[in-house]
Amino acid sequence: MIPDDSPTEPLSPLCPLCGRPLGTVNIDRHHLVPKTFKGRAQFPIHKICHRKIHSVFTEKELFRTYHTWDKLRENEDIRTFIDWVARKPPEFYTTTATANSKKRK
Secondary structure, eight states: OOOOOSOSSOOOOBOTTTOSBOOSSSEEEEESSOGGGTOOOEEEEEHHHHHHHHHHOOHHHHHHTOOSHHHHHHSHHHHHHHHHHTTSOTTOOOOOOOOHHHHTO
16 A cells, blocks of 8 residues: 555645745735725735735835735845845835835836
């Protein structure tokens, strides 16, 4: 008989931005198309990842350019953030400063 290697508990869903397990705390919901532009679909995401998205982009930028996970991950600021947060546990959270590029807008 072949042993069953499947886990006994279901795997935790992954954050669609950083790819880490979501865990059970510090979870937000993100609209890829902002609510101000009639976006309805919401996706569970780490709170720190959600805050980072909104610290870097305006609602208009999210609507026009960054309305997919792939497009978000292509941005240099987001890529740098993902590389940094990848070493943190799923429940990790700290405040996120507004990006200088967004402050100048």
